[in-house]
Amino acid sequence: MIMRDMNNIPENDADRLLAKQFGQIVKGEKSPSEVNDAMLKTLFKARDVEQQSEAAIPVRGQQEVWKRIHRSITTPAEQSHATIWKLPSNPGWYWAAAAAIIVMIVSSILLLRPPGSQLIAEAGSMLSIIELNDGSMVTLRPHSQLYALTLSESNHDYTLSGEALFNVESSPDRIFTVQAGSGKVTVTGTKFNLNDRDRRTSVYLIEGEVIFGLKEGDKSVRLQPGEAAVIDRSNRLMEPFEFEPDEVTAWTQNRLIFKERKVGSILDELEFHFNIEIKAPQTTREELLGGSIPLDNTEQSLQDLGTVLGGQFVRMGKSTYQFIAKP
Numbered sequence: 001m002i003m004r005d006m007n008n009i010p011e012n013d014a015d016r017l018l019a020k021q022f023g024q025i026v027k028g029e030k031s032p033s034e035v036n037d038a039m040l041k042t043l044f045k046a047r048d049v050e051q052q053s054e055a056a057i058p059v060r061g062q063q064e065v066w067k068r069i070h071r072s073i074t075t076p077a078e079q080s081h082a083t084i085w086k087l088p089s090n091p092g093w094y095w096a097a098a099a100a101i102i103v104m105i106v107s108s109i110l111l112l113r114p115p116g117s118q119l120i121a122e123a124g125s126m127l128s129i130i131e132l133n134d135g136s137m138v139t140l141r142p143h144s145q146l147y148a149l150t151l152s153e154s155n156h157d158y159t160l161s162g163e164a165l166f167n168v169e170s171s172p173d174r175i176f177t178v179q180a181g182s183g184k185v186t187v188t189g190t191k192f193n194l195n196d197r198d199r200r201t202s203v204y205l206i207e208g209e210v211i212f213g214l215k216e217g218d219k220s221v222r223l224q225p226g227e228a229a230v231i232d233r234s235n236r237l238m239e240p241f242e243f244e245p246d247e248v249t250a251w252t253q254n255r256l257i258f259k260e261r262k263v264g265s266i267l268d269e270l271e272f273h274f275n276i277e278i279k280a281p282q283t284t285r286e287e288l289l290g291g292s293i294p295l296d297n298t299e300q301s302l303q304d305l306g307t308v309l310g311g312q313f314v315r316m317g318k319s320t321y322q323f324i325a326k327p
Helices: 002-007 014-026 038-055 062-073 093-110 245-253 263-274 298-309
Strands: 083-087 118-122 128-131 137-140 145-151 155-161 163-167 175-180 183-187 191-197 200-207 210-214 220-223 227-231 255-262 277-279 288-294 311-315 320-325
Touching: 118 128, 118 137, 137 145, 155 191, 163 245, 175 191, 183 191, 183 200, 200 210, 200 245, 220 227, 245 255, 255 263, 263 277, 263 288, 263 298, 288 298, 298 311, 298 320
Parallel strands: 155 175, 277 320
Antiparallel strands: 083 288, 118 145, 128 137, 137 163, 145 155, 163 191, 175 183, 183 210, 191 200, 200 227, 210 220, 255 288, 311 320
16 A cells, blocks of 8 residues: 555655655765755764764774674574563654654754763664773663763763663773763772663662762762662662662673563563553553563564463554453
């Protein structure tokens, strides 16, 4: 039906001609300077500015980083299964695509970037690993961004949107800080997982020592390995608690591990990881599960989870799923 409608569009239709030019530029068949349309020129100028900005950030050890990325997203064949158990308890389509790209590029430049910051790295639908210029390694979870606020000999200050695993090189001569949501982490050399999701900021310390507190204010806690802390939706710093490192960092191996965890919490994490919306009855969200799910792709993960829950996740829209229990 779509193809029949598209074929009925006149060859001289303005949107169709514009979309054709857009495609030629993307494929390298034509230069943006050869196009007279102001919108297309603005789009590709914005893209060039973004690429130049990112290229200005020195990244060391690119070949090694790529090897690490490959290792992180490649899981053994025997790990490709989910292991879960319950615990008690239209005609304008071409131009619309071009417009979507315009929105994506311009918003990343003008809207998502914190004031006074510079984009360091961005993860799309896959993990992204970057080596900072002090040797520290950062693994970004899908749909996350890392920005630099201040980079000097004595102060490295970053802002995180989403979730990341940090392995910070030890250095007594500089202060390393990461802001996320309402929280701020200060370290000298350590390994920790930080996330900013659903208006909650959480840090999980794996190695070393960090100070975690409100970005604005003097309330903070000093964490030891195996301890975590959360700043809740009301901007309150909660008391530290213990956690299982494997559960927190399993996403770096494209996997989700959980023990005695509510289905609602699992769905929230799947929503973030795949950038989707999942709807399910409250009774389903309250169930407790234990096990693991591979995060290779959205459909497989939801299929595995749906089987255990006694139903299926039906796709209702481009990025919306609804859980429907079997009769």
